[in-house]
Amino acid sequence: MPEGHTIHRLARAQRKSFGGHVVHAASPQGRFAEGAALIDGRALRRTEAYGKHLLHHYDGGVLLHVHLGLYGTFSTGTGDPPQPRGALRLRLVGNANWADLRGPTTCELLEPAERTALLARLGPDPLRRDRDSAAALTRITRSKTSIAALLMDQTVVAGVGNVYRAELLFRHRVDPYLPGRALTDVRWMAMWDDLVVLMTAGLRTGRIVTLAAADRPRQRGVLTREQSVYVYRRAGLPCRVCGSAIRTETVVGRNLYWCPTCQTAVV
């Protein structure tokens, strides 16, 4: 289940698995049968991630667009793929690898102009080299909308999801309900730079770990998810910094988590 780092990771893995050679595509479920037929037998030239959107560039200008949504997943393997089961939207089979896509919000082919329009409506992606942090700065520091809502708006910043939102706000001790325009340029740029660091680490490891080493419980072994974050899904549990109960409230349809004591920074 994906925020931007997951999609960039997929783009990288799929480039490695399928890039440069012919791919066979099918849609056993039937919902993407026409698209799969157009992809089938073409070589994959390039993969691309922008925010939470994944793109495959195939020979002949065929462009696949996938958005996993909340619970879309790819399962992958090598050798012969298993018998298709359940609602399998798209199966890709390369020389040695296969990938099965289930439950995506979007799986479609795009015309070049549609790709341009898609990318044009996305804000800067902290994981892209061409990121334009000034664009997000302008949107945020002029807005009356709460910073918690702005961070989930993909036209403001592309790739941030509910975990990074809650954790970023905590790490900077920012009250989620502050309007964007209450943030100084310096405050937002510190948050942006942190987002780049956090998401780059997420891309490298495949996990979201936002807890600073100093705040981690001293113990051996792999951190559980609950031990990797400050506030996300920790409602009612004590804040790792001050001990106050972590609160949760729905903001534009998503559960926000925050510490009412720590997150009162003067911006």
Add this chain to the structure above:
DNA sequence: GCTAAATGTTGAT
């Protein structure tokens, strides 16, 4: 084994 919730977005009401 069952239920609810989940790292998301769109489109109808």
Add this chain to the structure above:
DNA sequence: TCAACCTTTAGCT
């Protein structure tokens, strides 16, 4: 504001 998408997992029985 809410249902839909329709998978996976955590937490309960």
